[in-house]
Amino acid sequence: MGADMEGGTSLNRPDFEQADAWIATAPSSQSESFLNAVLVIRRIVAEHHDRPSLVSRVACEVGAEIVENIRQSGEDLSSVELAERYETSRTPIREALLLLEKEGLVRIPQRRRPHVAVLDIAEAREIYRVRAVLFGAVASDAARLRTDADLESLREQLARLSAAHDAHDLSAYLWANVEFYNRLTMAAYNNTAKRILDSLLLRTLRLRRLSLTQPTRRERSMAHHVQLLAAIEEQDAPLADVLIRSNHLHALAALEQLYADGGVPLPMRSRRRRRQAAAAA
Amino acid sequence: MGADMEGGTSLNRPDFEQADAWIATAPSSQSESFLNAVLVIRRIVAEHHDRPSLVSRVACEVGAEIVENIRQSGEDLSSVELAERYETSRTPIREALLLLEKEGLVRIPQRRRPHVAVLDIAEAREIYRVRAVLFGAVASDAARLRTDADLESLREQLARLSAAHDAHDLSAYLWANVEFYNRLTMAAYNNTAKRILDSLLLRTLRLRRLSLTQPTRRERSMAHHVQLLAAIEEQDAPLADVLIRSNHLHALAALEQLYADGGVPLPMRSRRRRRQAAAAA
DNA sequence: TCGCCAAATAATGTCGACAAATATACGAGC
DNA sequence: GCTCGTATATTTGTCGACATTATTTGGCGA
Structure with missing residues (x-):
């Protein structure tokens, strides 16, 4: 469009x-x-x-x-x-x-x-905390339950992520990231957890791009994904758990920083944009 | 039925x-x-x-x-x-x-x-797993963050729970239980988590009564609550975490048992009850 | 000039109606 | 007698309209 x-x-x-x-x-x-x-x-x-x-x-x-x-x-x-x-x-x-x-x-x-909906830092904090815990459990399950097909799917997506990272294409990286987590949650075979995580993801997606603007954040994120996949390949559930939790806490810290620096353009107090008398169809 | x-x-x-x-x-x-x-x-x-x-x-x-x-x-x-x-x-x-x-x-x-909505055992399993993890985190937070007022509120509710238990009033016990968890989640000061847990609770509430029908289950549940409150009083977050997770897994096991024994009256394949021409107002 | 109150304006919540789609009942065929 | 295809009968999705309730505009007083 x-x-x-x-x-x-x-x-x-x-x-x-x-x-x-x-x-x-x-x-x-x-x-x-x-x-x-x-x-x-x-x-x-x-x-x-x-x-x-x-x-x-x-x-x-x-x-x-x-x-x-x-x-x-x-x-x-x-x-x-x-x-x-x-x-x-x-x-x-x-x-x-x-x-x-x-x-x-x-x-x-x-x-x-x-x-x-406005997403203040307090709510973002709550969401990230919940996501960290839930994602930890999901990654843990995924490490134990993943099939070879799941593994292949994750590897493939990691490659895309890496490509986007190398190309410095922020947008591509963001969406590849989303898809990676999507496949990860699928590998845990818990649809209830997936639904909740998807919903929570959606809420913070607006901020995600902001957070990934920081180059150091992207580096960290990329490295994290590599480690995470390795842990899942080795079926090291506790490691996967800790890794993903840690990553979420880092992401949250980056967000807190952004909010503190006023990098979040959010205010806008609900004044309605004036409707012009619009013409026909 | x-x-x-x-x-x-x-x-x-x-x-x-x-x-x-x-x-x-x-x-x-x-x-x-x-x-x-x-x-x-x-x-x-x-x-x-x-x-x-x-x-x-x-x-x-x-x-x-x-x-x-x-x-x-x-x-x-x-x-x-x-x-x-x-x-x-x-x-x-x-x-x-x-x-x-x-x-x-x-x-x-x-x-x-x-x-x-029909709640099959697979979904119930998923829900209980998610709840166990999330509730663990919430109880953990509650143990650390609870104010004295929160503590008082929990003690009061535990007393009601105990009273219902002593009176062998299943229904009262059930609702006191719900309210106890409500207060517990409030003490963790994470509204996002609370919302999710509330929603998950609602889904399984239909089965809860069934599960608590078993006397041994009720005994266990009562004892669990006492231990849990103690852990929170002592700010022992890890203990609170483990306790609540363990309790949820036991509850799930009880449910699995019920499903296995056909104790769940659920089938009913969507045939609509015939509407009679109902009379006036 | 600024702030408070009232009329005017616009938006939401609800309603009954209609077309498209689904579920049911009926009848034919084996 | 039972299954399958067809006709009937509900039911859903959508619409435009109306009453009630917010929001904005305009006016009045300080």
Whole structure:
């Protein structure tokens, strides 16, 4: 999806330049990253909506916009605006927003406009703590239960991760990372845990790109993945557990740093962008 | 399972005798247990719906019926039926069902009737494993972070638990147990973890009563709580961790036993109860 | 000029209706 | 008698409309 023309209305995704700031190297990978976001979100939020229903389409797209920081934290998500934009009634929009609320990307207060959920450092801390513990258990299980096919799948993904790392392609690295964790959780054969981890991942995905901006963080992350896969190959469950927990705590520390330095662009106090009287279809 | 009488309309809560089978001693605590279920569900599913909105009312009541095994596993939850029963349109019903789906009590396949989620042993196993790990971390945190007020609250609740145990009141014991865990998770000051644990608890609440039917299980559970509180009082985080994990694994073992013995009344293959033309208002 | 209160505006929650899709009942064929 | 295909009957997904409730605009007073 390229430039959203129709220059006047504020309905289009704004400030692409801002998004640019996070894409370190490959400028053309913007839309590709967005597509990745849509795919991941579809996997997580619309897993049961097998067929491309209306609500799943809206949920995926809006969710991707949030994850890609096209919609800023706290920004209003008026159901009528979205209904106009997707040329549908408000009922499916409402349901899509409910799906996104379930994943923690959107908040829907009673009788108030839904808005993009804000992720303060306290909540991020909580999420990372939970993820660390759960991921530890999952990695531990994966180390014990993984099949050869799982192992092969993980190796393959690690190669992609490494390639993205070498190419200094931040966006590619990010999504390869997500997919690596996806395969890892699958290897533990615990769908309940996977669901929870996926949901928690989604919540912090907005910050992930920020955190990986730091080169030292990326180095550490890459090294970590190599170690982790080795531990799983050797079926060293305790080591896998400790490794992944440690990595999460480091990632959290990096995030705390970013928040402390004001590197997180989040404020935006819920003032609604004025709707222009938009023309026809 | 008991007689599915289908006397007049099948819209009312049926087979109270069936519920009776699980209430070991106090026959009058039936409705009280239902009320407890409603309260707990309101706390969990409708936490943001502060004001008593329509959807929260429906969600709480239907959810309570599921948890109390008044609605059987797999039973259809037609939105028109519910709309009739609550004298409202289908829109709020739909949203209420979505809320319950989010908590795993209901499944809503596309273009098919929603139905009470079935909880097979595999999923129960997954849930208990996740809960064990997460609860371990939470208990660990609680041991370190608990304030004196938290401690007092836990002691008080343990007393109630003990009283219910001495009175052989299964239902009271069950709900006191739920509240004890609620206070415990609060003492860890991690709302994300609490939310997840609450949701997982809700999913297994239906089975909990079954599991506690076994007297030895109740003895063990009671003893466990005493030990756990002691560990938290002494700020022995590792001990709290191990204790709660161990308890969960024992509970799971009891469940496996029940499933193996066919003690779980769950089957019911989604055939819809025939609607009778119900009369006026 | 700034802050508080009231009218006006816009958004949400709910409703009843309709089209598409599914589940049920009925009847034919073996 | 039982299984399979077809017609009927519900049911879901979506829509546009309305009442109620927030939000914003505009006015008044200090």
